[in-house]
Amino acid sequence: MITKEMKIFIEDISCDLKNKRELFILTRPFWTNKGWSNSSKESPNWDDLEDYSFTDNVLEAQVYFIPLPINQYPKEKLDEINELCQKNKIKAYGYISGDFGENLGNYENIVFFRMGGFKSQLGDNNKGFPVPLSDHFQRLFHHDHPIPSDKSSKPIIGFCGHASLSQKKRLKEILKCIKENCRRFFKNYKRKDWEPMFASAYERAKLLQLFTKSSLIKTNFIFRSQYRAGAQTEEQRTKTTLEYYNNIKDSDYVLCVRGAGNFSVRLYETLMMGKIPLFVNTDCLLPFEDKIDWKKHVVWVEWKDRKNILQKVISFHNQLTNEEFLEIQINNRKLWKEILSVKGILELVKNDI
Incomplete structure (x- = not known):
């Protein structure tokens, strides 16, 4: 069932992030210099997002966004995220960065967004993703x-x-x-x-x-x-x-x-x-x-x-x-x-x- 508001869980990361462009673009509307927040939607790029909010409680979330490129995470961490999402009956979304990217296999509860890769070689949990551009x-x-x-x-x-x-x-x-x-x-x-x-x-x-x-x-x-x-x-x-x-x-x-x-x-x-x-x-x-x-x-x-x-x-x-x-x-x-x-x-x- 689709709720009016989608609550998004994003795991804490270091607040001294050198370049916010490293972040998965779907998490950027919720990023501040002090961490994740619902008060960060000040950029005109993120207008009209009242139906989406950050929560620091995974039990309240309808979806889990992985903040950094998935190919930076060890397999053990992805296993942990997948298990947590299975337990809470939600899906995690993240992106695979780089020109060549990685084939990270199949996880039942993790969707991999990616710009590159070859469609015929990838599993169903790999989804195409647009190149992020400003207007x-x-x-x-x-x-x-x-x-x-x-x-x-x-x-x-x-x-x-x-x-x-x-x-x-x-x-x-x-x-x-x-x-x-x-x-x-x-x-x-x-x-x-x-x-x-x-x-x-x-x-x-x-x-x-x-x-x-x-x-x-x-x-x-x-x-x-x-x-x-x-x-x-x-x-x-x-x-x-x-x-x-x-x-x-x-x-x-x-x-x-x-x-x-x-x-x-x-x-x-x-x-x-x-x-x-x-x-x-x-x-x-x-x-x-x-x-x-x-x-x-x-x-x-x-x-x-x-x-x-x-x-x-x-x-x-x-x-x-x-x-x-x-x-x-x-x-x-x-x-x-x-x-x-x-x-x-x-x-x-x-x-x-």
């Missing part, structure tokens, strides 16, 4: 919502980021995958979740090449030789961030391919900006797949079909009326704002318990 559209452009663009005869394909055909860079990325697999082998040589040899900057560049050869689309590409154009100063970061979001704003579709980990930050940034992701699926675990029909929000391209990506986006675009094109843009912004936000995720957890 950069409002911050940069000073409006509540983007104005959707009308459909043009030729789709505008956008991309701003790290993409390179350099074999040296490709080898460097593959060596990272080999290093990760060696770590996994020495930890447990019987495991089956090996990281594929994937050089993200090289693979993106190959896909972008397919678009540059066509007269049926318009390209809006900014190639970076380094992540965030190698920005070092605050001034450089501000400049490149604005260039990045302007690139999305001035495009119809934005190429979204995995990076070092098997997830795309750009997917969520594109939704935030009210544009349409051109999403290349590499066995990704997307958030709330039982609640969100992702194929209504993106141009979906399976990795095995990537060589046909140009034809797929042209076909998708040509089949839309102007009203349908506008509606997708509006719905994508709405999806990010209402469902993939902290409040939206809390609501989904509340409905599941």
